[in-house]
Amino acid sequence: GMIAAKTIKFTKYNQAMAFITIEDLTGTVEVIIFPRDYERYQRYLQDDAKIFVIGHATVEDEQNGKIICEKIIPFDELPKQLWLRFDTMEDYKKNESRLLETIRESDGGDEVIIYIADTKQMKKLGRNYSVNANNELMEQLLEFLDKENAKIVEKNIEKMC
Structure with a gap:
């Protein structure tokens, strides 16, 4: 409250x-x-x-x-996750270098999760790729990703207790 x-x-x-x-x-x-x-x-x-x-x-x-x-x-300090969705592994590979470069520039404590839709694969990136999941980072990601393929999700507060 x-x-x-x-x-x-x-x-x-x-x-x-x-x-x-x-x-x-x-x-x-x-x-x-x-x-x-x-x-x-x-x-x-x-x-x-x-x-x-x-x-x-x-x-x-x-x-x-x-x-x-x-x-x-x-x-403001609730942990978040950045979910990035790609249709195929080829789509991911095509954007991987730019994506990792953008993520490296955003230092923070929020997790990054990559989801490949066609194979239903999910991969959590390591701590060295944690970001500050905020609007600034989203703007950078939306330069090369569609809006529906990138979203910030707040983690459940009850799991922090």
Whole structure:
């Protein structure tokens, strides 16, 4: 959700902790971020920031539930995969050198997956070919690939927990 409100408090040992309100399409929830986690994640706790909060819920009678924060992941840092589709192995081989050159110029942590349609082969490129899967890279790829043959897919957040 998006951070709608934030309050910083100090413990009796003068350590900062935060109480934030997260808002999404279904409502709001308060998140308690204890000092150790606040220190680790405070850079993500700006007003209107979009984040995923992983933690456990505490629910008491006649009070709204709260989430005790264990991990925060900003929307911008979700891992992605770049899927590149070629009709045949010949199509891939024809574009391979330009493709690898373009990929080398985009340094990042996102995986690249090559799919050959006619043989239904899929190949994940190694870590040395990981990219920053963003609009700039897509523009470069679309200079020699069709729009329907290149897409960025966000990985499932639940697999990161």
